[in-house]
Amino acid sequence: MGDPTRVYESERTAGRTDRGETDERELDTSLLDTLGLDAFGRFSRRYKWVGDKRPWRVSAAAFPEEGTPVEQAQFLVRYAVLAPSSHNTQQWLFTVSDDEIRLFADTNRWLTVADPDKRELYVSLGAALENLLVAAEHFGIGHEVRYLPGSDSNHAATVRLSSGSERSDDELAGDERSAEASTDRRDSRLFEAIPRRRTHRGRYQERAIPREDLRALQEVCVEDDVTLQFVADPVKMGTIADLTARADRRQFADPAYRRELGRWIGRGAFGGSWLGSKVGKLLVTYLNVGRRQAREDGQLLRSTPLVAVVRTKSDGRRAQIRAGQVFERVSLLATVLGVQTHPMSAVLEVPSLRRELTDLLGRSEWSSQHLFRLGYAGGASEPSPRRPAEAVLVD
Numbered sequence: 001m002g003d004p005t006r007v008y009e010s011e012r013t014a015g016r017t018d019r020g021e022t023d024e025r026e027l028d029t030s031l032l033d034t035l036g037l038d039a040f041g042r043f044s045r046r047y048k049w050v051g052d053k054r055p056w057r058v059s060a061a062a063f064p065e066e067g068t069p070v071e072q073a074q075f076l077v078r079y080a081v082l083a084p085s086s087h088n089t090q091q092w093l094f095t096v097s098d099d100e101i102r103l104f105a106d107t108n109r110w111l112t113v114a115d116p117d118k119r120e121l122y123v124s125l126g127a128a129l130e131n132l133l134v135a136a137e138h139f140g141i142g143h144e145v146r147y148l149p150g151s152d153s154n155h156a157a158t159v160r161l162s163s164g165s166e167r168s169d170d171e172l173a174g175d176e177r178s179a180e181a182s183t184d185r186r187d188s189r190l191f192e193a194i195p196r197r198r199t200h201r202g203r204y205q206e207r208a209i210p211r212e213d214l215r216a217l218q219e220v221c222v223e224d225d226v227t228l229q230f231v232a233d234p235v236k237m238g239t240i241a242d243l244t245a246r247a248d249r250r251q252f253a254d255p256a257y258r259r260e261l262g263r264w265i266g267r268g269a270f271g272g273s274w275l276g277s278k279v280g281k282l283l284v285t286y287l288n289v290g291r292r293q294a295r296e297d298g299q300l301l302r303s304t305p306l307v308a309v310v311r312t313k314s315d316g317r318r319a320q321i322r323a324g325q326v327f328e329r330v331s332l333l334a335t336v337l338g339v340q341t342h343p344m345s346a347v348l349e350v351p352s353l354r355r356e357l358t359d360l361l362g363r364s365e366w367s368s369q370h371l372f373r374l375g376y377a378g379g380a381s382e383p384s385p386r387r388p389a390e391a392v393l394v395d
């Protein structure tokens with residue numbers, strides 16, 4: 001198969017040609033687009049589309065037991081698409097064959113301003129990969145992961161599938177290529193949590209997470225090149241709150257950052273009503289809400305019982321994908337335990353502040369990849385939209 005992102009690339013080019021030299025950003029911030037009246041939108045709709053809530057209704061009972069291996073593999077992708085991703089961009093594409101699922105970055109959805117080095121993109125891909133593996137295990141399908149298997153840098157991973165009994169020795173031993181958590185280390189309860197997991201951005205109660213639950217959360221990180229560091233010390237938490245507030249002010253002062261965020265809000269990526277999305281987009285794009293955001297994020301962090309940081313031994317793509325896997329595994333177990341999670345990435349998006357965070361955490365040889373709050377909150381969060389598996393499966 002060629003580069004799957006080319007499908008989107010050509011649509012984009014077609015859109016550009018038809019509208020002359022107008023670029024996506026200009027069109028996207030236009031009033032017409034904001035009001036959903038962009039006459040040229042059909043050209044770019046596919047790569048702007050954030051989906052709807054129907055993918056959350058996936059039912060394990062619909063698994064095609066008697067179907068072909070391809071049909072079964074395609075079914076697993078229904079769970080992968082429920083993964084979290086930065087700004088809910090869902091920057092993933094999949095190809096499926098008899099015995100393989102290949103995972104690609106959909107670079108048309110890359111957050112070029114917030115995530116210029118694509119770190120969050122690969123963390124998000126790791127989260128989708130983890131859902132895929134959890135689902136495979138649930139349906140008794142063996143798997144072996146090869147990270148970055150080809151010369152195409154967008155090709156994040158290939159998952160070789162096999163019926164449970166055919167699993168390779170490589171996988172069981174966990175060699176360099178497939179050194180991901182082996183099947184028997186994953187908690188079977190994680191599967192049921194996939195459609196229930198949500199990002200919860202509200203204030204968390206002061207109630208501490210019981211020690212045994214903390215231990216269980218810690219133990220899901222079995223990778224030797226990834227570590228999960230918990231921060232509960234109020235002084236350190238205060239510093240993380242300050243760093244985050246500084247990051248927010250820095251980010252929101254940049255009109256390009258606000259435009260990019262506003263674009264995804266306007267598309268409905270964070271859920272809510274159509275009108276709310278459009279108003280939110282206008283507010284974020286044209287007003288610098290950085291001070292307010294800084295104040296709110298600072299308060300959230302100061303009142304949170306626990307922050308976790310996923311850190312890796314190297315800062316390469318493989319490490320970032322594996323960080324995403326660990327984050328998703330923790331989020332799923334947290335869901336099982338009734339604990340909410342909320343990634344807060346601003347501090348990691350500003351290189352100097354990311355370094356300050358790493359210094360604060362100690363062991364500076366470990367790169368900080370993903371930071372999130374954990375805690376208890378009342379009230380359920382609404383699911384955010386998703387593109388269905390059919391929209392992200394390419395030939």
Ligand SMILES: Cc1cc2nc3c(=O)[nH]c(=O)nc-3n(C[C@H](O)[C@H](O)[C@H](O)COP(=O)(O)O)c2cc1C
Pocket residue numbers: 082083084085086087088120121123124127197198199200201269270342343344345346370383384
């Ligand atoms: C790499 C990554 C970075 C994220 N950063 C943030 C963040 O800084 N702030 C935030 O509120 N949510 C953040 N999120 C959560 C996403 O916005 C969320 O996953 C997405 O909107 C989909 O919603 P859901 O998790 O409820 O399904 C991040 C998620 C990932 C995977």
